Amino acid sequence: MSVSPGTTLRVLRQRRPLVHQITNYVVMNETANATLALGALPVMAHAREEVEEMVGLAGALVLNIGTLSPHWIEAMIAAGKAANSTGTPVVLDPVGAGATRYRTDTAKRILAEVDVAVLRGNAGEVATLVGVAAEVRGVESIDAGDDPAQLARLAARNLGVVASVTGVVDNVSDGERALAVANGHELLASVTGTGCMSSAITGCFLAAKRDEPLEAAAEALAAFGVAAEDAARGAQGPGSFHVNLYDALAALDPGTLDERANVS
Numbered sequence: 001m002s003v004s005p006g007t008t009l010r011v012l013r014q015r016r017p018l019v020h021q022i023t024n025y026v027v028m029n030e031t032a033n034a035t036l037a038l039g040a041l042p043v044m045a046h047a048r049e050e051v052e053e054m055v056g057l058a059g060a061l062v063l064n065i066g067t068l069s070p071h072w073i074e075a076m077i078a079a080g081k082a083a084n085s086t087g088t089p090v091v092l093d094p095v096g097a098g099a100t101r102y103r104t105d106t107a108k109r110i111l112a113e114v115d116v117a118v119l120r121g122n123a124g125e126v127a128t129l130v131g132v133a134a135e136v137r138g139v140e141s142i143d144a145g146d147d148p149a150q151l152a153r154l155a156a157r158n159l160g161v162v163a164s165v166t167g168v169v170d171n172v173s174d175g176e177r178a179l180a181v182a183n184g185h186e187l188l189a190s191v192t193g194t195g196c197m198s199s200a201i202t203g204c205f206l207a208a209k210r211d212e213p214l215e216a217a218a219e220a221l222a223a224f225g226v227a228a229e230d231a232a233r234g235a236q237g238p239g240s241f242h243v244n245l246y247d248a249l250a251a252l253d254p255g256t257l258d259e260r261a262n263v264s
Contacts, residue, residue: 003179005219006257008209013039013254017059017207021200022046022076024066024095027193031062031200037249038223040204046072051079059207061088062199063114065106066095073106080114089117089206089213092161093199097121098128111159117206117213119155120164120199123148130155153178164217166198170225172218179218182262183225190238191245198224201249222261227252 018041023031028044035042045054048071055061061083063076083090092114094107107129110116119126132151149171155163156175164172170181188194198221205220206213230251231244 002212003215003218003261003263004258005205005223005261006254008205008216008219009039009223009252009257010254012204012208015059015208016041017204018043018057019060019062019200019203019207020045020051020055020058020079021062021064021203022051022072022079023062023064023093023196023200026066027064027196030193031196033246034197034249035200035204037246038201038204038252040207042200046075048075048078051075052082055079055082055088056086058083058088060091060203060210062091062093062203063110064093064095064196064199065097065103065110066093066196068102068106073109076110077113080110080116084115087210089203089210090114091118091120091199091203091206092116093196094119094121094125094129095196097125104128111161116159116161117210118164118202118217119159119161120166120202120217122195123151123165123167126155126163126165127151130158149173149178149180162213162217164202164221166195166221170218170221172214172221174214177214179214180264181218181221181225182264183222183229183260185225185228185232187232187235187238187241188228191242218263219261222263223252223257224249225262226257226260
């Protein structure tokens with residue numbers, strides 16, 4: 001297992017992969033800016049008429065169910081299948097799974113019809129998808145009974161994905177191996193869309209390291225966590241932290257990132 005977020009970030013910035021994101025209205029600007037600040041190229045295409053063509057140009061596809069509608073679901077399925085046909089890795093962010101049947105059923109449908117490389121969600125969302133008791137209020141995880149590390153292993157095994165369960169400590173597993181990422185800052189919870197940003201950044205790292213999805217997913221969370229730590233320095237609150245976060249992503253140093261990444 002080779003975890004080197006600095007090396008992957010350097011490759012990402014050299015290649016500048018296109019990351020196709022079918023995401024929600026709340027975070028389109030945030031995830032596009034985070035992708036661009038990191039060094040990749042975002043495209044936010046969701047029309048059914050163009051998603052298959054667009055994903056053919058992309059290094060990764062990120063599907064985010066935060067603001068669902070029927071035509072978006074069909075576009076996600078079509079884009080996901082097109083990505084599978086070309087070996088393009090797919091990230092699924094099951095925003096709010098467990099809050100309503102519609103969200104839960106949609107996430108399960110995508111998992112059933114699309115070969116998802118990484119499932120990135122909070123503990124409540126991921127627990128819902130593997131049948132573990134959880135409380136999700138709106139799009140926030142309130143409680144999920146299982147230990148997050150065990151939950152990540154269970155989800156990976158049962159769903160056939162790399163499960164990336166984010167929280168105070170992030171846990172990433174492919175069902176056999178597991179990594180814990182302890183970077184980050186509590187201000188991440190005070191800004192809308194930071195979970196969605198972590199999914200977008202996961203897509204960026206997967207585009208640069210598609211053959212090692214476990215390592216890429218953990219590296220993405222470590223890089224985002226280090227950026228959050230940097231953004232929190234001097235922040236006066238959620239607003240200044242939000243602005244600082246883009247600057248911190250752009251300023252990430254591949255040469256020092258490995259030693260700052262707290263991955264075990």
